[in-house]
Amino acid sequence: MYKKILDKLQVLTISFEKWLNKVFSQQYNPFYYHGAVPNLFMWTLFITGLLLFAYFQPTLDSAYISVNYISNKIPFGSVVRGMHRYSADAMMIAVLIHAIRVYFTDRYRKYRWIAWYSGVALILCMLVIGITGYVLVWDERSYMIVLMMTDALKQIPVIGFPLAELFVNGKVITHYTMAMSFFLHVGISFFLFYLLWLHYLRISRPVTDVPLGLGLLLTATIVIPSALIPVVSGKPAVLTQTPQEFPLDWFYLWIFPLFSGMPALIVWTALFIGVAVLLAVPYLITDEPKSPAIVSLSNCVGCTLCAKDCPYEAIYMVPRTDHPKFKQLAIVIDSRCAECGLCVGACAFKAIDLPQEHSKEIIAKIGDVLKEPAGVGT
Amino acid sequence: MAKKKKILGIICERSVDLKKHIQNNKLKEKENVAVVEMICSGMIQPIMIEEAFKSGAEGVFVMGCQIGDCHFREGNKWCQDRLLGLRPPNIKKTIDKNKIRGFWLAKCDYKKFMEKVNKFEHDLNNLPVSETTKPAEAKV
Numbered sequence: 001m002y003k004k005i006l007d008k009l010q011v012l013t014i015s016f017e018k019w020l021n022k023v024f025s026q027q028y029n030p031f032y033y034h035g036a037v038p039n040l041f042m043w044t045l046f047i048t049g050l051l052l053f054a055y056f057q058p059t060l061d062s063a064y065i066s067v068n069y070i071s072n073k074i075p076f077g078s079v080v081r082g083m084h085r086y087s088a089d090a091m092m093i094a095v096l097i098h099a100i101r102v103y104f105t106d107r108y109r110k111y112r113w114i115a116w117y118s119g120v121a122l123i124l125c126m127l128v129i130g131i132t133g134y135v136l137v138w139d140e141r142s143y144m145i146v147l148m149m150t151d152a153l154k155q156i157p158v159i160g161f162p163l164a165e166l167f168v169n170g171k172v173i174t175h176y177t178m179a180m181s182f183f184l185h186v187g188i189s190f191f192l193f194y195l196l197w198l199h200y201l202r203i204s205r206p207v208t209d210v211p212l213g214l215g216l217l218l219t220a221t222i223v224i225p226s227a228l229i230p231v232v233s234g235k236p237a238v239l240t241q242t243p244q245e246f247p248l249d250w251f252y253l254w255i256f257p258l259f260s261g262m263p264a265l266i267v268w269t270a271l272f273i274g275v276a277v278l279l280a281v282p283y284l285i286t287d288e289p290k291s292p293a294i295v296s297l298s299n300c301v302g303c304t305l306c307a308k309d310c311p312y313e314a315i316y317m318v319p320r321t322d323h324p325k326f327k328q329l330a331i332v333i334d335s336r337c338a339e340c341g342l343c344v345g346a347c348a349f350k351a352i353d354l355p356q357e358h359s360k361e362i363i364a365k366i367g368d369v370l371k372e373p374a375g376v377g378t
Numbered sequence: 379m380a381k382k383k384k385i386l387g388i389i390c391e392r393s394v395d396l397k398k399h400i401q402n403n404k405l406k407e408k409e410n411v412a413v414v415e416m417i418c419s420g421m422i423q424p425i426m427i428e429e430a431f432k433s434g435a436e437g438v439f440v441m442g443c444q445i446g447d448c449h450f451r452e453g454n455k456w457c458q459d460r461l462l463g464l465r466p467p468n469i470k471k472t473i474d475k476n477k478i479r480g481f482w483l484a485k486c487d488y489k490k491f492m493e494k495v496n497k498f499e500h501d502l503n504n505l506p507v508s509e510t511t512k513p514a515e516a517k518v
Contacts, residue, residue, distance in 0.1 A: 341421030348467035
């Protein structure tokens with residue numbers, strides 16, 4: 001049942017992409033760069049973040065002023081700030097599309113588990129980066145976020161209070177609160193690189209860049225709104241007044257309406273279960289076990305073609321001494337092997353094969369199929 | 379025309395869904411088209427294509443998913459490059475490239491697939507008879 005639904009969803013995704021192919025052409029279809037698009041937005045965020053970093057002052061007194069200074073006094077400051085905000089939202093949308101597409105097209109499990117797990121971690125990190133980013137503006141919304149987050153963190157049993165103190169960086173809101181948010185915002189951003197390294201770990205030649213045309217188009221969709229609808233701060237935060245409402249960013253701040261609607265502990269539990277379900281998803285479907293590619297010692301000539309063609313970095317060349325002529329031997333790392341047979345296609349010496357679908361059998365089958373009396377008649 | 383050309387399709391099981399359209403390894407609509415399914419078009423060895431011609435096929439088409447969308451990331455790209463002679467191992471030069479085709483279609487493209495097969499058959503029938511494929515020699 002579950003599998004059938006997934007099959008339907010896969011056909012739906014493919015049909016949608018076929019339609020997109022008509023609009024963008026196969027070469028520029030953004031869905032064929034669903035992993036590279038978030039990457040583009042991430043780099044936009046890094047570059048614009050670096051520019052904002054030059055003028056931002058992370059203290060309670062001057063954060064609000066410096067952000068407004070960037071917006072009003074620095075040439076193009078408002079555009080850069082807008083780009084930082086809008087590409088954050090765009091990145092979350094792109095990441096969700098990436099995750100959903102990967103899920104619908106059955107490309108998230110088995111040998112891909114490490115990419116799925118690091119992807120879940122990346123999304124969680126993005127949420128923390130987003131929430132702390134909204135603190136940095138230090139308007140009423142920022143104050144509200146700090147208050148609600150602190151309250152919510154305190155509800156977590158055992159580690160709640162230390163976590164809340166860590167977040168506020170002390171018992172009350174001080175300049176150090178701002179410093180902590182700034183640190184989390186920037187520090188975790190750099191931690192993304194480690195997670196991305198894990199994300200790409202078992203992928204040869206990961207597609208990390210979109211074609212120029214598509215890149216320009218996507219950048220334009222960020223730059224134009226940034227120029228036309230500048231991002232502005234709300235009223236400055238006043239520590240003696242507790243604000244009641246704030247405009248919501250549904251991609252990063254969706255957890256706060258939940259906090260105001262129900263006990264924080266329930267929200268945390270739901271979040272925890274949600275993450276646990278995500279981590280369990282790759283193991284919900286099981287296929288019959290297959291076995292990874294096997295190299296035939298006597299046939300391998302060490303030509304490296306299979307190692308070059310393997311899309312999952314599962315084949316390595318090692319030096320060999322047992323053969324007078326051939327100096328290298330291909331080795332398959334079983335845990336990385338996707339059993340896809342691309343190495344078989346790359347081998348001209350019948351040296352590497354899938355045990356369950358041996359090239360010999362296929363060749364024999366080709367012979368058999370053609371031998372049968374075919375298509376006699378008009 | 380007394381006999382239809384024997385055509386073999388070596389296809390990726392994730393591209394056009396032929397499960398309902400195959401009987402006895404042959405297309406129900408076109409009995410002269412035999413089909414062998416594989417895990418991925420990237421697994422197709424040039425030897426397999428050569429073997430098909432040796433076994434009497436008069437045309438071979440290879441089918442994979444749309445370029446840009448391979449379940450195993452790069453299989454159809456590698457296969458396409460091999461057909462074009464851009465990536466080793468190469469297909470033997472003695473084989474007439476006009477008799478080999480690559481189709482890159484998605485799961486739900488059955489209609490397009492049939493159009494391409496018909497077009498391929500039509501092209502095969504209109505191929506000029508070359509030195510190597512003279513009927514007399516082909517009989518041996």
